Amino acid sequence: xxxxxxxxxxxxxxxxxxxxxxxxxxxxxxxxxxxxxxxxxxxxxxxxxxxxxxxxxxxxxxxxxxxxxxxxxxxxxxxxxxxxxxxxxxxxxxxxxxxxxxxxxxxxxxxxxxxxxxxxxxxxxxxxxxxxxxxxxxxxxxxxxxxxxxxxxxxxxxxxxxxxxxxxxxxxxxxxxxxxxxxxxxxxxxxxxxxxxxxxxxxxxxxxxxxxxxxxxxxxxxxxxxxxxxxxxxxxxxxxxxxxxxxxxxxxxxxxxxxxxxxxxxxxxxxxxxxxxxxxxxxxxxxxxxxxxxxxxxxxxxxxxxxxxxxxxxxxxxxxxxxxxxxxxxxxxxxxxxxxxxxxxxxxxxxxxxxxxxxxxxxxxxxxxxxxxxxxxxxxxxxxxxxxxxxxxxxxxxxxxxxxxxxxxxxxxxxxxxxxxxxxxxxxxxxxxxxxxxxxxxxxxxxxxxxxxxxxxxxxxxxxxxxxxxxxxxxxxxxxxxxxxxxxxxxxxxxxxxxxxxxxxxxxxxxxxxxxxxxxxxxxxxxxxxxxxxxxxxxxxxxxxxxxxxxxxxxxxxxxxxxxxxxxxxx
Numbered sequence: 001x002x003x004x005x006x007x008x009x010x011x012x013x014x015x016x017x018x019x020x021x022x023x024x025x026x027x028x029x030x031x032x033x034x035x036x037x038x039x040x041x042x043x044x045x046x047x048x049x050x051x052x053x054x055x056x057x058x059x060x061x062x063x064x065x066x067x068x069x070x071x072x073x074x075x076x077x078x079x080x081x082x083x084x085x086x087x088x089x090x091x092x093x094x095x096x097x098x099x100x101x102x103x104x105x106x107x108x109x110x111x112x113x114x115x116x117x118x119x120x121x122x123x124x125x126x127x128x129x130x131x132x133x134x135x136x137x138x139x140x141x142x143x144x145x146x147x148x149x150x151x152x153x154x155x156x157x158x159x160x161x162x163x164x165x166x167x168x169x170x171x172x173x174x175x176x177x178x179x180x181x182x183x184x185x186x187x188x189x190x191x192x193x194x195x196x197x198x199x200x201x202x203x204x205x206x207x208x209x210x211x212x213x214x215x216x217x218x219x220x221x222x223x224x225x226x227x228x229x230x231x232x233x234x235x236x237x238x239x240x241x242x243x244x245x246x247x248x249x250x251x252x253x254x255x256x257x258x259x260x261x262x263x264x265x266x267x268x269x270x271x272x273x274x275x276x277x278x279x280x281x282x283x284x285x286x287x288x289x290x291x292x293x294x295x296x297x298x299x300x301x302x303x304x305x306x307x308x309x310x311x312x313x314x315x316x317x318x319x320x321x322x323x324x325x326x327x328x329x330x331x332x333x334x335x336x337x338x339x340x341x342x343x344x345x346x347x348x349x350x351x352x353x354x355x356x357x358x359x360x361x362x363x364x365x366x367x368x369x370x371x372x373x374x375x376x377x378x379x380x381x382x383x384x385x386x387x388x389x390x391x392x393x394x395x396x397x398x399x400x401x402x403x404x405x406x407x408x409x410x411x412x413x414x415x416x417x418x419x420x421x422x423x424x425x426x427x428x429x430x431x432x433x434x435x436x437x438x439x440x441x442x443x444x445x446x447x448x449x450x451x452x453x454x455x456x457x458x459x460x461x462x463x464x465x466x467x468x469x470x471x472x473x474x475x476x477x478x479x480x481x482x483x484x485x486x487x488x489x490x491x492x493x494x495x496x497x498x499x500x501x502x503x504x505x506x507x508x509x510x511x512x513x514x515x516x517x518x519x520x521x522x523x524x525x526x527x528x529x530x531x532x533x534x535x536x537x538x539x540x541x542x543x544x545x546x547x548x549x550x551x552x553x554x555x556x557x558x559x560x561x562x563x564x565x566x567x568x569x570x571x
């Protein structure tokens with residue numbers, strides 16, 4: 001019997017009504033003895049989290065997380081080459097029996113393929129905890145504007161054609177390398193899945209929006225005082241196309257020693273070690289976190305793996321910082337991440353760059369001093385034109401729903417007040433860019449721009465925009481209006497005795513870095529929070545409140561602006 005069949009049978013027995021019967025227990029024991037230990041260990045970790053460890057795949061959709069599988073992975077499953085895991089939820093994948101006879105070259109939405117219905121979208125009940133009620137009404141039908149219009153594909157009931165996709169083969173998608181047994185075992189180990197499979201040369205030769213380094217103010221270091229004489233031992237994981245592993249200047253902080261680095265690709269791992277001046281390397285995150293010297297880890301891996309990798313770090317008793325977003329596409333791991341931080345008492349921080357932009361730092365300082373009062377209205381915008389997506393591990397950026405990457409904009413409310421969004425109505429505009437059309441991406445995402453209208457925990461309103469398909473000025477920006485004052489480039493309001501809104505001093509040799517000169521400040525905040533044993537600025541609750549709102553907003557956009565409740569996270 002093949003391993004995946006053994007796992008599926010094991011799951012049926014252990015979850016079945018006769019699971020405790022002696023005959024069933026004997027059969028379970030025999031099955032377990034025949035399954036490779038590494039595979040069985042991953043199965044047991046999933047079960048321990050309350051998940052089914054094996055998910056059936058129907059029409060290229062994982063039944064565990066309702067995510068569209070990459071075309072290459074689905075083809076591999078249909079060929080029955082090897083055991084595979086879902087890149088989004090990490091479950092083992094088994095093709096539903098009715099699909100096993102399908103020709104791998106005749107996948108849904110392929111030329112000459114038999115017509116099939118569109119893959120089902122995850123329902124809001126799948127996205128939101130059962131305890132959070134949904135509003136029962138749907139907004140009145142709209143015409144024109146950014147609602148669905150006649151002739152625009154509606155992913156709720158039809159699969160749009162792919163005739164416009166330029167291709168020279170039977171497959172309408174660019175070829176995706178199939179996972180090997182080696183890459184599968186690496187994924188089991190929570191390996192350092194990097195941002196992009198392209199090498200460092202791309203990051204050096206083609207500027208990525210937001211990565212332009214901001215000149216460090218010569219006065220930025222004045223007044224800095226160390227809070228400790230201890231050196232924090234840090235590990236760094238991930239050095240993909242964005243080269244985030246070295247971008248935040250951990251290696252230059254006087255209170256930090258880089259003791260280990262990791263990346264799945266050996267050449268990139270060596271480049272990361274050189275960039276941060278570290279000698280010790282590991283082939284995976286799983287190996288790195290077993291190093292007792294490491295006290296804290298910076299996770300600069302692919303977005304779909306952030307939560308899983310952070311959980312792995314926390315379970316090994318180490319503090320963790322992560323690139324954005326905190327969770328990706330599903331709320332499934334949010335409660336587990338929050339509970340793990342609570343249980344361990346370790347520090348978790350998300351490196352949301354907008355939180356240390358000069359303007360947002362000023363807004364936050366003014367808000368805390370009472371100069372803005374309660375916020376009545378806020379706006380945040382993140383514009384990043386991606387006619388061709390940035391290279392990424394397993395092409396996770398291809399067709400990325402805009403509101404699944406919402407923290408750069410949402411920070412202009414949540415990062416100012418420390419509050420949250422409580423409900424949302426979001427609208428999306430169907431995109432003309434090929435990879436942002438539902439037939440051409442694993443997410444079935446039709447939108448290149450999504451505009452969300454949120455209710456805030458203060459009772460105010462926020463408009464948050466994320467756009468991939470509108471060329472022009474790029475970047476992150478925002479503005480706020482409160483009961484006592486407003487900030488849009490400068491403060492205007494009732495308060496006359498204003499606080500100092502300059503960002504805190506940086507340690508010597510630490511540059512401000514990219515994304516509005518925020519990188520060095522984020523890193524210093526994380527290090528200082530550990531040394532002072534206090535909550536970091538963007539703790540796990542703030543990170544989840546920033547991120548989860550966007551996941552629900554995208555579901556609202558798919559439902560034509562239906563008003564939806566957002567789960568709340570508190571430490």
